Amino acid sequence: MYKVVANSELAPGYKLVKIHAPLVAAKIQPGQFFVLRIDEKGERIPMSIFEFDRKRGYIETVVHEVGKTTKKLASLEVGDGIMNIIGPLGKPSEIRRYGHVVCICREGTVGAIHPIARSLKRAGNKVTIIVGARSKEYVFLLDKLKKISDEVIVATDDGSMGRKGYAVSALRDFLKSNKVDLILSIGPTLLMKTASKIAKEHGAKAISSLGAIMLDGTGMCGACRVTVGGETKFACVHGPEFDGYKVDFDELKRRQKMYVEEEKIALKEYERLL
């Protein structure tokens, strides 16, 4: 059992959950993830790390409540247990000196981008973070982002905070007056596809962290296969980060929808039983 040691709301539908998982905390590197299973009947789902405390053995993750498992996870109280956690999984981000890096994300994926941006900054890069959100309410952990970067740009769909519009529009504008060497995107597939396209036009490198559907997370099933540069890769072991120029984002998006009908059933059952 892995104990939940803190759980706080960041925004409607978003929680910051802190878990005691010493073996994962001891080793995890920015860019890697872990897989959890809440209880006996639960499914295995991958989650990223927002923060880790190697000494005390804690990991923190931003939970976006989208379906049964993430809702169940978000509802856990301090002292509750998670049955299984395995990690770290996947390859760490390639942290080196690129020059000027833009990290672009949306709402909950600030969690995953935070430790990567921090390491990139520590490695001597200039780091700009662009955060997109529906509205002001969904912009969170901003202080943390400001502390680890040179600049944070906020874009909201309704204009209630920062500039109005999508994060990728903010990126386009930013590139008008800035030379950027790497654009690292973690977020909805369309955001990553567009960000990678913009990077290419601009002559910057593109890296995206792919949210493929996973099962074991250790390379044994092939559920997470993605096409990168015409080749099939397993996102859980060869990724989750890949060269954004080469990723077949349309295929990824299609595969992410494979179980939408079942997900609806699972959620309905869950809510009925609550």
Add this chain to the structure above:
Amino acid sequence: MSKKILPKRVDMPEQRPKERVKNFEEVALGYSETQALKEASRCLQCAKPRCVKGCPVRINIPGFIKCILNHDFKTAIKIIKKSNYLPAICGRVCPQELQCEKNCVLGRKYEPVAIGRLERFVADYNRSREYKVKKKVKLNGKKVAIVGSGPSGLTAAAYLASYGYKVTIFEALHEPGGVLVYGIPEFRLPKEIVRKEIEYIKNLGVEIKLDVLVGKTLSLKELFEMGYSAIFVGTGAGLPKFLNIPGENLNNIYSGNEFLFRINLMKSYKFPEYDTPIKIGKKLAVIGGGNVAIDCARCAVRMGAEVSLIYRRTEKEMPARSEEIEHAKDEGIKIFELVSPIKFIGDEKGNVKKIMCVKMKLGERDISGRRKPEVIEGSEFTIDIDTVVIAIGQSPNPLLLETTPELRVTNAGTIIVDENGETSIRGVFAGGDIVTGTATVIQAIGAGKKAAYAIHQYLREVGDV
């Protein structure tokens, strides 16, 4: 000999095909005591039993059969467990017809003694009576780590514990057992039985740590630093092979591993009571002809699909056990022989809808002695389906090897070991599918047993014990 030999073995009761396709319960029901006694009486108690030579772990077969005849089932299990800690499993899944039973002298004239069924009977009889061995082993103060909890790892652990070592198994998944829990379906090997056999091994003092992916969570070097004096690697062959043909990443195309993993380990057949979903569809095709392919097909039938098995040679060449092929056919699975897929075709949503195939013919024999399938030009045709399972084999699990470059491997990705099972790293031993490539449960057990002994020798030599 004056004894009159019963020419035919005692049949084992089975669930009838019409019923069993509606459930995941065990197909073969096992012998009753009377049936077991009758079958046991067929054994000639040979002075030089040839059957034993056919068993990779050399169980004293006439010895335990004699105990059955004497109604001494406790001694029977003791005899078996001396050579094999997982008898309820082997009695069910060993390809006996190629091993112990193939060698039985009775087989020359009559049907061989049903050794596997008798082994299963003894194991089941004692399990249902909660029979436990209370062995007091004096700990020698040394620790050994085992990577992977498949049959090879479990066996190595059990023997090392019986020699007095403190043994810890590190397993990546959330349940121990390897292929026994994530691969072989419930209706061939109930998971409750695997759990009980593992319980027994834990009672010998073996500790199992789940959720540890060695190579990522902990390295081999760290295991040594944690005070383990030697390591056994039994990580298996779990990397799925794909066909590398167009359309393979369309939705609703699974590897055999993923399909079985969802059904067996995650209990997708009980969705939504269990959370993990699976797609079955109305028409499902399995590609392949081995045990894994047959297992996938039989699972899919139970979940309500019309199932076709697509194989590029003929049924005769199928590597799956003939008994299982018969079972599959009885359950209504259609076999397409001499057919090979060349392309998957999807709809606008990216869901697979058709398989384009070609017909094959058998040509010259290849190195394995089987006739090589060749494409018949211009024979393309399509099959309508909505789910596909690709079960054409697995390669060795590469993860530990990639993160441990000092470990020497073959081109096929199997770990290179010497005659004692020792790898290129001193104190690290390996066995099972990670060394041989996909093989059998009993071969993995044999490798675990041998490595345990070699580890014991090694630690004595280096003066650690």
